Amino acid sequence: xxxxxxxxxxxxHDPTAATVALAGQPNVGKSTLFNRLTGLNQxxxxxxxxxxxxxxxxLVYNGRTYTLIDLPGxxxxxxxxxEERIAxxxxxKARPDVVIAVVDAAILERSLYLLAELLLLPSPVILVLxxxxxxxxxxxQIEPKVLEAALGLPVVPMSATHNRGYAELLETLEGMVExxxxxNPRCPTILPQHEAVLARLVDMVAQxxxxxxxxxxxxxxxxxxxEEISAMMRDVMPPEAWEPxxxxxxxxxDAILDIAGARYxxxxxxxxxxxxxxxxGPMGLTSRLDRVLTHPVxxxxxxxxxxxxxxxxxxxxxxxxxxxxxxxxxxxATQVQGLGHGWVVDMLADGIIGGVGMVVxxxxxxxxxxxxxxxxEDTGYMARAAYVTDRFMHLMGLHGKxxxxxxxxxxxxxxxxLGARIVESRRARLLTILLSPLVPCTARxxxxxxxxxxxxxxxxxWIAWGLVGLNLVTLAVLGWLLHRLILRGEQAVFIMELPLYxxxxxxxxxxxxxxxxxxxxxxxxxxxxxxxxxxxxLSYFPHxxxxxxxxxxVGRALAPVGRWMGLPWPFLVALLTSFVAKxxxxxxxxxxxxxxxxxxxxxxxxxAALGFLVVQMLFIPCVATVAAMKQETGSWWWTAAxxxxxxxxxLGAGLAVYRVALLFGG
Amino acid sequence: MFRDLxxxxxxxxxxxxxxxxxxxxxxxxxxxxxxxxxxxxxxxxAAPQCHDAxxxxxxxxxxxxxxxxxxWVLTEKGRxxxxxxx
Numbered sequence: 001x002x003x004x005x006x007x008x009x010x011x012x013h014d015p016t017a018a019t020v021a022l023a024g025q026p027n028v029g030k031s032t033l034f035n036r037l038t039g040l041n042q043x044x045x046x047x048x049x050x051x052x053x054x055x056x057x058x059l060v061y062n063g064r065t066y067t068l069i070d071l072p073g074x075x076x077x078x079x080x081x082x083e084e085r086i087a088x089x090x091x092x093k094a095r096p097d098v099v100i101a102v103v104d105a106a107i108l109e110r111s112l113y114l115l116a117e118l119l120l121l122p123s124p125v126i127l128v129l130x131x132x133x134x135x136x137x138x139x140x141q142i143e144p145k146v147l148e149a150a151l152g153l154p155v156v157p158m159s160a161t162h163n164r165g166y167a168e169l170l171e172t173l174e175g176m177v178e179x180x181x182x183x184n185p186r187c188p189t190i191l192p193q194h195e196a197v198l199a200r201l202v203d204m205v206a207q208x209x210x211x212x213x214x215x216x217x218x219x220x221x222x223x224x225x226x227e228e229i230s231a232m233m234r235d236v237m238p239p240e241a242w243e244p245x246x247x248x249x250x251x252x253x254d255a256i257l258d259i260a261g262a263r264y265x266x267x268x269x270x271x272x273x274x275x276x277x278x279x280x281g282p283m284g285l286t287s288r289l290d291r292v293l294t295h296p297v298x299x300x301x302x303x304x305x306x307x308x309x310x311x312x313x314x315x316x317x318x319x320x321x322x323x324x325x326x327x328x329x330x331x332x333a334t335q336v337q338g339l340g341h342g343w344v345v346d347m348l349a350d351g352i353i354g355g356v357g358m359v360v361x362x363x364x365x366x367x368x369x370x371x372x373x374x375x376x377e378d379t380g381y382m383a384r385a386a387y388v389t390d391r392f393m394h395l396m397g398l399h400g401k402x403x404x405x406x407x408x409x410x411x412x413x414x415x416x417x418l419g420a421r422i423v424e425s426r427r428a429r430l431l432t433i434l435l436s437p438l439v440p441c442t443a444r445x446x447x448x449x450x451x452x453x454x455x456x457x458x459x460x461x462w463i464a465w466g467l468v469g470l471n472l473v474t475l476a477v478l479g480w481l482l483h484r485l486i487l488r489g490e491q492a493v494f495i496m497e498l499p500l501y502x503x504x505x506x507x508x509x510x511x512x513x514x515x516x517x518x519x520x521x522x523x524x525x526x527x528x529x530x531x532x533x534x535x536x537x538l539s540y541f542p543h544x545x546x547x548x549x550x551x552x553x554v555g556r557a558l559a560p561v562g563r564w565m566g567l568p569w570p571f572l573v574a575l576l577t578s579f580v581a582k583x584x585x586x587x588x589x590x591x592x593x594x595x596x597x598x599x600x601x602x603x604x605x606x607x608a609a610l611g612f613l614v615v616q617m618l619f620i621p622c623v624a625t626v627a628a629m630k631q632e633t634g635s636w637w638w639t640a641a642x643x644x645x646x647x648x649x650x651l652g653a654g655l656a657v658y659r660v661a662l663l664f665g666g
Numbered sequence: 667m668f669r670d671l672x673x674x675x676x677x678x679x680x681x682x683x684x685x686x687x688x689x690x691x692x693x694x695x696x697x698x699x700x701x702x703x704x705x706x707x708x709x710x711x712a713a714p715q716c717h718d719a720x721x722x723x724x725x726x727x728x729x730x731x732x733x734x735x736x737x738w739v740l741t742e743k744g745r746x747x748x749x750x751x752x
Contacts, residue, residue: 075699080706109693255749256707264700266694277693290684295679390680566711604733 011492018177019067023118024102025111026073030131031055033102033160034070036450041372047072047086061170064177069096075110077117079228091121092213096174099123100169105135105142105157109271116263119153119187120217126172128152133159140277147274190256197248198223204245208237223239223255245442286501290384299388302374306381310372311449312461319453319460325361326597329353343540350591351536356529358590359583362450366520367513369442369449374512378504389472405432406475409439413621417628431482433632434642437621438475440468442516443523443582444617450586451616454600455609463610467617474618474649520583527581535577535588551592561651565615565658566608581622611658618650667692671700672709675740676748701738709744713736 035042038057047054055070071090072083079085091099103111108129118125127147135142141222148155154172158165175181190198201219209215210232221229222245230249234242293296351439376382397548405419408624415434420429440448448467452460538551554576555569562572574588586596593599604612618627620643667690674689683701687694692707704710740748 062744076703078706107695109695113699257668257672257709258746260703261709264667264692264696267696268690271693271696272691287684288683294682294685328701387680387682 013127016063017067018063018071018098019094019096020173021069021071021094021096021099021123022102023071023091024073025075025082025097025104025114025116028073028102028111029160030070030073030102031069033100033128033130033158034068036160036163036166038068038074047511050082050086050163052082052086062174062176066173066177067234069094076113077121078224079226085228088117088121090119091118091123092217095212096123097124098173100128100173101125102128102130105129105132106138106140108135108142108275109267112267112270113263116188116266118187120220122212122214124153124176124183125185126156126176127151128165128169129155129157130156130160132164133162138416140275142276143274143293147270148271150186150273151184154181154183155380182639188262188473190262194223194252194255194258197252201245201248204248205233205237208233208241209437210236221315222249223252224259225253225256237322286380288623289501293326293381293384294387296388299384303385303388304465304469305318306376306385306563308465310376311371311464312453314365314368314597315373315453317462318449321364322361322450323597325364326358326595329357329361341645343544346544347533347536350594351533351540352529354590354594355587356524358596359524359528359587360521362446362586363517363520366446367517369446370516371509374509375504377512378502378508380501406436406439409436409441411631412443413437413439413441414624414628417625417632420632430633430638431479433629434481434482434638434645435475436629437625437642437646438471438478438618440471442619443622446520447578447582447585448613451589451600451609454597455604455606455613463613467613470614470653473619474653476497478645478649479624523581523583528583528587531577531580531584532587532591533583535573536591539591565655566662567610567612567650571604571612575619576662577611578616579620579623582616607658607661607664610661611654614657615650615654616652618646620646668700668704668709671697671704672744672748675744704744705738708741709747710738711741 022030022034034055034057037059039059041053041059042057045054045056046052052072057068057070059068066179069090071087073082074084074087075083075089077086090096099118101111101115101119103115107448115127129142129144129147132142142157143557144155154176155171156165156172157170169285170180176183198216198219201222203217204220205222206215209218222233237245276412293302324408333349333353336353337345339345373382376385405416409416413436416419416439417433420432420436445468448464452463452467456463470579502528535551538547538554541550543549551573554570555573558572561567562569570589570592573592574585577584577588589596589600593603600609621629626643629642630636632641633642670690671686674686683694683697687697690697701710705712
């Protein structure tokens with residue numbers, strides 16, 4: 001690529017005057033510099049025909065009057081915005097004698113793209129490295145002389161707010177206007193094959209390019225696909241001349257990758273030559289942590305560790321509190337029963353207090369669980385967890401957009417199913433929908449958080465951890481199988497933005513916990529309350545006792561299935577009611593057994609308990625998720641197939657785990 | 667540089683801006699700018715945000731999930747450019 005600066009006619013009209021344009025990104029101190037240079041000699045108006053503010057001013061130095069024009073702050077000159085069009089049009093049409101490109105030395109790599117584009121325009125450029133003091137404070141070392149040699153243009157280090165570098169800038173400005181300072185900018189180069197295309201384009205458009213646009217710049221912008229320049233040339237060229245140009249551009253539509261790509265390579269070279277970044281600091285901490293936390297193997301191990309820690313913390317602190325609340329609830333139920341006899345009192349004591357109340361006692365556990373999750377979210381770790389999980393999902397060919405909805409599933413399966421809509425391919429979408437319920441949602445994790453300590457005491461953390469792992473492994477295996485069956489050869493790549501790690505904010509975490517707990521309480525007050533009353537009714541009527549109740553009749557019909565897995569019928573009924581909402585498992589067991597913390601461990605063996613929890617985690621999703629599956633697949637058949645698949649997988653896995661656990665003497 | 671970036675993306679895996687920066691030996695801020703420009707040129711697109719799915723969810727009132735994660739995926743044009751010889 002050629003640098004187009006043309007110094008042959010620096011303001012031929014008047015040797016005692018010069019025009020200078022100030023270019024730069026927003027927030028690089030350009031206005032400070034402008035104000036300091038022009039003082040009170042400023043004029044503020046609008047760019048002709050635009051709503052963008054134009055500032056101009058004058059400055060007299062060594063007998064020459066410089067007119068300074070403050071160009072709008074822009075990141076590049078690609079005609080993406082009105083500001084960019086104004087900036088480049090000014091440099092092309094007004095041809096200032098010098099353009100001062102102001103950059104923030106602390107973030108030099110962000111500013112050089114604009115410089116690369118300015119170098120293509122006809123005016124010579126001075127680079128002002130502003131905010132050198134900030135860069136120094138951050139430990140960033142910049143070598144202005146090295147940069148000057150590498151760029152081939154004058155570089156002036158400054159600190160505009162601290163009044164440093166003005167004298168050097170004015171001297172350089174004068175030297176440039178008078179042509180005393182050598183100016184041989186080294187611009188980004190483009191590939192040889194594009195050089196040839198560019199040369200052809202130049203030939204094709206040369207006679208049509210309107211004055212004062214530089215022909216080569218116009219040709220380059222056409223090759224880059226610049227819409228404004230394309231429209232301009234289409235308008236000025238007769239159709240028979242434009243057609244071949246359009247065809248040529250169409251054949252090289254990816255040329256922008258090489259042209260703009262070369263600019264980035266050029267920036268990277270300049271940065272490597274002239275900038276030394278500190279190894280420590282917030283950026284350094286993030287990259288050091290990420291070296292472990294996003295590593296394919298170490299990252300996965302770290303994630304498992306973090307997950308284990310989440311459960312361990314939740315249980316160690318939360319379970320005793322839940323125990324106290326549960327005792328309190330028992331006392332309350334006894335009090336209520338003392339009020340009298342009859343089904344209303346029984347419903348209050350056993351149905352509502354025993355069901356909904358039991359669920360609510362788990363609030364401390366959930367508060368802790370969400371607090372730890374909120375902490376991880378706010379420090380920036382969750383984004384890493386997502387990234388690491390994606391690598392795992394990659395194994396089954398499920399990544400890119402499918403991963404997003406599945407990630408949502410950790411909160412609730414319903415948005416996961418709905419989120420599958422963003423996956424374009426129908427087969428990938430279907431696979432995502434079918435797999436979504438296998439992501440352990442918070443409701444299911446809450447049930448496991450509650451039940452595991454009853455059966456496994458201090459080992460509960462490990463068990464819960466293993467159950468979540470089992471879900472993910474099942475998801476991967478099933479995904480891999482289904483991928484082979486219904487979805488082949490699709491792949492999507494993606495880039496994720498990982499935020500910097502930062503100290504968590506208590507308010508943010510508090511808000512996260514509050515939102516989640518509120519959501520849980522709303523559910524307890526609606527879905528779970530209604531279900532509890534219905535379950536209680538079914539377990540009470542027609543004779544006022546469980547053994548002869550309607551529920552027992554249903555339960556006994558299910559008993560054969562339970563016997564394979566060492567589970568009495570109330571557990572199967574609890575599973576069935578979890579279809580309404582996952583937390584109902586706890587409510588139902590509470591209604592049927594009373595004080596579940598004390599009773600349950602004696603009802604079934606640890607092996608059966610493990611099998612039960614496995615089924616609970618993999619079981620058909622709640623009714624809201626199934627409804628979403630129907631809505632999104634638009635097919636009863638696929639919804640039924642999904643439900644059947646999960647039923648089969650959950651019972652199969654539960655049975656297998658139970659049998660294997662028995663072998664180990666569970 | 668864009669071709670190098672797309673060549674790294676061609677492995678089909680997930681990447682972070684930091685990992686891409688390390689692979690290309692450039693400052694992460696440069697990757698950020700390149701991603702923005704590839705979006706502008708139609709090679710990459712920002713994936714819909716997670717909470718877009720939540721906005722339509724009937725369970726929204728009883729759910730506290732909202733995760734913000736910025737993600738970019740290749741467009742059809744990007745996939746064509748990634749293919750060897752494409």
